[in-house]
Amino acid sequence: MKKTAWVSVLMVLMILLAVVPALAGCGKAEETTTTSAPTQTTAGPTPTTAAPSSTETTTAQMETLQIGVILSLTDWFSVVDAAEKMDIEYVAQMINEDGGIKVQGKSYKVELVIEDGKSSLDGNTAAANKLVLDKKLKFVVGPGAFFNLATTPIFEQNKVLHVANYNGLNPAEMNKDTRYAFLGLDPITQQSAALKALKLYYPNVKNVALASEDATFPAFEPHFRALVERTGLTLAGEPILYATQAEDYNPIAAKIKALNPDAVWMPIGIDPTYFGIVKGLRTLGYQGPITFPVDAPSVVGALGDSATGIVGILSKQVEDPYIAAPMKRLLLMGDPKRHVFGLAPNALYLLKHAIEAADSLDPTVVRDKWETLTSLPTLYGDGFPSGNQLYGLPNHAWAHPIPVCLINDGKVEYKPWILPDVTP
């Protein structure tokens, strides 16, 4: 009798435990570091940094420009966005130290108004409404990933210029009619850099096996296939998809090895899956190069001897001799060993330079000017537009050089950053 009751309780629990992380896992893009929802290390609801009325009284020589920011500071996406919050604040500080944003001879001090998107579409809608309707802001940075689905319509209706950190390639996030939507990073260009680096350092590679986390992959698949072709490679077999919530990645590794590819490319995933697969492949005696987004010290720490033959992209380290000056400066503003995602901070950096180029605080004027620009500074060096045809908008989506390193026998060797190919 009692045990029957337990069985039902257990089943409910099981379903809960299984469903919550699964929900948390969907829509996760390549920069995410952990899988599990319940543990946020940071952040209660962090309200704005704005002090509404201090503007007129204090800094007389410098007026204030409030820029909205939407980040998910609570719940599962906070594993990315809590770090982003710290870094975007550093970038605002950096801009202010350099004299703020200069428009028509005047300097404007950047003041960020940060709203919590609460890792949900509803939360992002609320955050966007607050920034647009209550605060009447004209420029917003963020959000990242598929949360743009919720915010884009609000910004467009109110003619607010918004720069997404990056997005999930859903046309509803950005299309030919979303004329105020800009994109800090065309996500396909990161992978272009990965494949280009692979070809550069392993010229014998003719085909690659593609292994990816399965939830967000479908939106990317056609673009990745086209990218492989553009880079002059072929796919070895069909893409191998895996669930993020697995314990044992050795079966995946065995499957990849069975394709006997020249190299392995893992565009989307999280650290535990990357590491599990690399370890599995090396265990099986696979010797070809493997490319994926890395934080170089983490890879060496977790993989030890298995950390070999790795072409890593996106690792931002102060010891990298090729690091772009603004990125190095950003790293040195906090603990230089921290994991910088550098997406929202870069979007703010781009916005600053676009406003200065337009020499106006009117979002429509800025947009019109921005659409004519073919180069803008980024935290990663000179940025350029990418994906005009893909997104249906001229010069709205941007790209930049990508950090590259080679890891062999547990040692990291930094290489010159790679300029990705422009996405058509």
Next chain:
Amino acid sequence: MFVELKNITVHYHKSLAVDDVTIEVPEGGVVTIIGANGAGKSTILRALAGLVSLTRGQILFQGERIDRLETADRVRRGIVLVPEGRQLFPYLPVITNLRLGATLRRDRAGIAESLEYVFDLFPRLKERAKQDAGTLSGGEQQMLAIARGLMANPRLLCLDEPSVGLAPIIVELVGDVIREINRKGISVLLVEQNAHLALGVAQRGYVLEVGRVVFQGDAEAIRCSEMVRKAYLGG
């Protein structure tokens, strides 16, 4: 006195189950408690084994108070209860059930001897030593329960309704077994509804009604008592 329950009162699930009862068991004797269902007989045995605590009164074993001891410490002193409903371990083999009876013993030779003894007493158990206890027949299960109790090397074996649900021929066998056990020098405290069986093996008896002793004396005296004849011996 060997075992003495002095003026014990026990509440069971908050209601009074045993009210100021005194029972004595002499060394080497067989004493029975008879009475109707719900008279409090089993509760007395449970109190003696330490499964329920006393509200008032004392339990003495060879003059030592044991009513505050854990069940295990009473078992160690030789007070062993073969409970109502047998309480076997149904998914363990007969042999393991028996060995568990000797949980507190460390004398390998003695345990082997006891095992031999109970197998002599119940040859059926030897045949079925590897079978799970739950697969035995009712009679065999009762034998196993008694045998398991004997494995503890008891000085006082308390038997709670050993004849319940058994065929008449097996009930007789139980009577024989009790006599045999007693012949080995083990004292027995027997709780029974079957007064014929009980009074056939016991030297002394107590009659319990609604938690109180209403009659006590030699087995013969109880058998002759008008009241007991009417109530428990069918006229």
Next chain:
Amino acid sequence: MEIAVQTVINVVLLGVVYILMGIGFAFILNLLGIFNLAHGAIFMSAAYGCYLLVVKLGLPGFAAFPVTVLAAAAFGILVERFLFRPMKADFNRTMMVCIALSTVLVTTFNRFLGTRALAIPPFLAGTTGLGPYRVQTDRILAFCIGIVLLVGIILFVDRSRWGAQMQAVTQNREGAALQGIRFSRVAMLAVSVGFGLAAIGGVFMGTLYNLTPFIGDVTLIKVLMLVILAGLGSFNGIFYVGGLLGLLYGALPVVLPGAVVDALASILVLALLLIRPRGFFGHE
């Protein structure tokens, strides 16, 4: 063919981890009536403990492994004495205690060691030839240790005095008390052994797979599945069903893509429960 050899090794290693976890969980559930939702956290903590001993203190793996397991077993004794026993097996209260314990452990490791994936360095480096194939020596070692452990557990449960006492308490608590079996000691033993086995599973996981503060969550789900499928109260069932789950999660990903594996495995589990609501080997 090579993929088949690898899959066999994967299935056995994963099966061993599940069985180690499942047996420990079942001990605690059967004897104390507690759903130890902290079991995954213990598993994770042990993996981190071993990692710290090896990487920070420089202990050789062979020394760190038993130290970790003993420490976990000792921790189990403390948990039983000071957390479980005062709750008197009350379902709601023990559930809260387990969740709290789990949260504390996960947050602690998350806080002090971060969310970065780590790994315990291999006990034995290099690879060994297995016929025409090469397999990491460490995995062969784990394979052997795993088999020895499983045999050891079977002997412990079925042949040892303590194992018999644990089963006796599971099957009839009052009957066991009447044989002089002290419940508190057996309960302490069950939690201690349960935590020790979880620690062994954790070190396996941290060495052969990955180490993050969240590895316990995924494994806990598998353990819950395992215990339900095996049938509450059953020890033997854990072995068969543990092997089955090892097969599902070790072999299915080879033939199926992505989350389909999880979905299919879950559907299979549900279907089995519909056919056998008490699990395969449950009593009553």
